[in-house]
Amino acid sequence: MAHVLDDPGPLSPLARDFLARNAKRLPVDLGPDDERLRADMRAAYGRVDEDLLARLRWAQDRYAGLSYQSPLFYQAVFFQPQFDPEDEPAIWGVLQPDPADGCFDAGMAVDGTVLFGMFESYRPAFPSLDHFLECDAVMEYARRGRPCDDDPPPNLRLVEHASGFDVEWSANDEALVHRCGLWAELGFPGLARGMWIRQEPGNALAL
Structure with missing residues (x-):
């Protein structure tokens, strides 16, 4: 899977233009390797969730390190998908303010649904991160009107x-x-x- 800045894939022309003008790719910590994550899953849940691991690596390949000024948040955001075995099975840090503010973060379920959270109260926000990128692109366009x-x-x-x-x-x-x-x-x-x-x-x- 290519990074979204190298191959936008199904993104609309508007979203492609938005990222080309506003986004950059920053160095990012991807966390432990696959074997370490499998061991952490066994210790935390008694099993290995291969679907979750595959979704994590897919999200990291496509979005990790992406950063831009988000019109939806009125601030910069940073994409750093990671897995923490101390949390419930999901991917966290997929989207966060830059710098992190200690109250907001976003996670991703195995099916790709993006969850927004304030003080650990989470709600489904977008069907995918691509939907979020498209939303930001349309909002930037709208603000010019x-x-x-x-x-x-x-x-x-x-x-x-x-x-x-x-x-x-x-x-x-x-x-x-x-x-x-x-x-x-x-x-x-x-x-x-x-x-x-x-x-x-x-x-x-x-x-």
């Missing part, structure tokens, strides 16, 4: 590849709308945000 205060037009369609669980983008040829209730679910209602911009006729973002 003019926010509107009136109600958005109807007949919007969900932008699935840039949306998650309670983090949603929808659009039509006239508008691009963002709704986010995830922060409220995590106990921070003041961070819940929404916005919409009016798209220019004939020049709407291809989503």
Whole structure:
């Protein structure tokens, strides 16, 4: 698996451009080797979860060391997927503020679901890290537009590849709308945000 900055794979042209302009790859500690991790799993759980180990190495190959200024968080983020046998079986550190703030982190389940956590209270956030990258790319694009205060037009369609669980983008040829209730679910209602911009006729973002 190639790193996302070397081979973006299924990412949209918007996300590819976003990463090309904003992202860099930093040195990163990948933690113990496979045999050490297997021994730690046996000691902690009495068994080895090969699916979890494979997902960890896949996530490290594709995202480890990725860093950029995240529009969703208004700060830099850093990707460092690791496994800690003292935690429940999952991958942690897949996404964190840079520098780490001691209260927020993100994990990944074996199926690739990204979990956001505040003070160890976790909620499903995105179906994958690619969905998170797409969300950030759309948000950067939206912030270059003019926010509107009136109600958005109807007949919007969900932008699935840039949306998650309670983090949603929808659009039509006239508008691009963002709704986010995830922060409220995590106990921070003041961070819940929404916005919409009016798209220019004939020049709407291809989503």
